[in-house]
Amino acid sequence: MRYLILGVTEARDETGAPFPIGGARLRALLAALALRAGRRASVADLVDDVWGDDPPQDAPAALQALIARLRRALGGRDTITAESAGGYRLAAAPDDIDLHRFARLAAQGGRELAADPATAARTLAAALSLWRGPALADLPEPARTAHAAGPEARRSTALRDRIEADLRSGATVPAALLPEIEALIEASPYDEPLRAQQLRALRAAGRPADALAAYERTRRTLSDALGTTPGPELATLHAQLLHPTHPTPQPKPGSAAPSAEAAPQSVAPQSAAQQPAAQQPAAPQAAADGAARGNLRPRLTSFVGRDPELAALRTDLARLRLVTLTGPGGSGKTRLAEHAAAAHPEAGWIVELARLDDPAAVPGAVLSALGLRENSLVARENTVAAADPTTQLVEHCAHRSLLLVLDNCEHVIGAAAELAEELLARCPGVRILATSREPLGVPGESLRPVEPLPDPVALRLLADRGAAARPGFRTEDDPGAAAEICRRLDGLPLAIELAAA
Template sequence: MQPPYRVLGPCQALRTDDGTEAALRGARLRALFTALAAAGGRGVGTGALIDQVWADTGPAEEHDQDRTAALQALVGRLRRALGREAVAAAPGGYRLAGDADAVDLYRFERLAAEGAAALAAGDPAGAAALLDEALGLWRGPALADLPGRDTDPLVVRLDQRHTQARRDRFAADLALGRAAEVLAPLAALASVHPLDEPLQALRIRALRAAGRPSEALAVYERVRTGLADRLGTDPGPELRALHAELLTDGAAAPTEAPAKARPAALPARLTSFIGRDDELGALAADWDALRLVTLTGPGGVGKTRLALEAAETYQDGPVHLAELASVREESTVAAAVLSAVGARGTHVWHRASAAEGDRDDPFAELVEHCAGRRMLLVLDNCEHVVATAAALAETLLARCPGLRVLATSREPLGVPGEVVRPLGPLPLGMALRLLGERGAAARPGFSVGEDRGAAEEVCRRLDGLPLAIELAAARLR
């Protein structure tokens, strides 16, 4: 049974008198309801409510009488929407009637804690049931209707506990012998949290349990390198012990056929990945179902970066990146892709040879190389050679059943079976986070909180485009 007050996603509420869904119309009314629900039945002072409900307009001058009167009017509207008894007076403010379990975020925290306890007690089936109920309460970002959610410590706590609950749920599946089933979603979550050592350890254990020790060792090496590059630290005791176990397993079974290991064919990223977690998770979860996915959007929206992060989650074979931005003639596309997949050790493809141009089937050599192999081919920046890129993708997908293609382009390829995933601007909260992180790298000590209004204006003027925001952040030096 769903709790009557829901703020794990767009806010929803049930009336106290008849149990029907309340009509919460207007951003300020939804913000007030969310602020009260977040308190879990505790009283919230008038000043604190004003700060939360009008967080997007800057601080009021000592909470002037107009703002206080506006809050009182909102409380009246909320009582009419929920039922008069739903909002009670509290010393110096108001509270939402009911206990904490009437609010989905507090019920989530209780169920997640009980699930973790069941897992620790050796009851993975019970843990799975509790964690499924807890995770089923999430419908979107926590406190989505609160204007100041991006800097709210409760949101940070909930996001951390959400990740922990997902991690515990995967651990329960692993304990129940379902390692192969969790590899794809676990890889997606691990790619979003590359420095979460317990999560990475769980992924390595799942690969090991699924009979893929070589991939487990490759993941460990990527984690070790990431920790060294970003934090200047070594893996902790849990990861080091797991690494030693993997090496011991390999030494004890020298005749075991090696698992498919994906070569490091992708360029290393020098910055963290921000703002496309939902899109990344969707891509990582769909590798088994989709043959061709095209990420579309304007220049600078982050298509290439998302493609590279998504490609890291592909585990069924090698990944090959064909960067087509520097290809100037459509007749050289096939040669560029041949070089990318390693079919030609050395090949000058900026100018097509006469022999290549005369071939009846310009993709024959590619088909010969890719047929019978399982791999992911990333075709990056297809827009200026879209006709040939589309023909190449259609030919390879039809004749190489183990191949999958992830393309980036400002327009779709138009190939049968293509799934188009358009990327839009970053939401304001993510844009601010990106500006803050990149700005702090350029100018130590920088924080968007210094002048949030100016930071928001910068992000709006740059249309939320990640590349434009990163270039602006670099100028903070």
């Protein structure tokens, strides 16, 4: 038997099949027993954990009846024993319970970290994979908060240790660690070891300018909130970023990119968006200081279907400079664009426009996505007036090759179209992949409608997301109902995912 309490409470047999444990009280009782990992649980403790601040009048009798129901659900009397000293015990070893297996693996990974980071990373990843949601999710308050505080803290420590192991071993792409680090920093903004991990990951990803900007943000945060300065570890990293050991490679003679002033100021007779690759100006090389690989987010779920669309989109992006994915909300435009951008040879940067309600904010949103707002610190320190956002973008992009993903353009369609045309005209190494419910209307724009999923693919998506939400779910168990769900949802991926969840 396996008992899972890192998330919704479950019990599974040796094949992994779940036992049907219905009712919140039964799940709370099983969680309370599993929490004690085979140790005796007193009647008073179990009553507190199951009923919280609202126990029944005859609590011991009510608990005894609940124990009997749980034994039947688990398949026999031997699963829960009554102790002679009073109370009950779940017949299970600590490793049969995910919480205690996690604690063992997390401690083991912490010990392995110093001597063997690669092994530690695997051990800690295995420990963290046991989490399916909040710890002890079925316990009522305040019992859940009291019992879950320790496991949640150990989870945070294990995640930090796993990130450290990945950084030391080099087995994971450094840029892929940044979203996890940034989420931890958001929860603990004054945690200097986390900030140090962020700087190291940015440096390892070839983004020293972003690392310097992150240090400056950290310095300001500590100064404004706590009145302190960064500690020795952060100060050492800052000095290393300012004076790297290895000199930055210089461009070969004659290969320097043209200056921003030399960039074309107007659209040629054939629009920049529709020039084939052979006729476009030669795309400048990425900056010698190590161009970042973009800000595309790693996805935690599989990408189901869309293989033909993805192949066609890759072909389009190889020869065209502006491609717009059109379709209704929820049709999967953003996910398709992200996958296409991730496979593109040039750095991909996604700019989310859905939250904007002011068209004038579009250039600034692109600046923020590229990390250029922080880089303007240098300009301010030199008392140089910052240029307007569009000019800053042109100056930054004129000498670079990159792919911009302008997501949800329909909210600010006019401003998005104007900026796209400006960048395509003046930055020969820029390509744009837009998602919108309507075309941008820029000359040379290539439209790719994103249609609803066909029936077989929609069923695959429902099966994949349903199994993630409830282990053991299969569309084959009721194919008629599954097909009807997909039909009623018009094959829209977002609607199918919501239904599956």
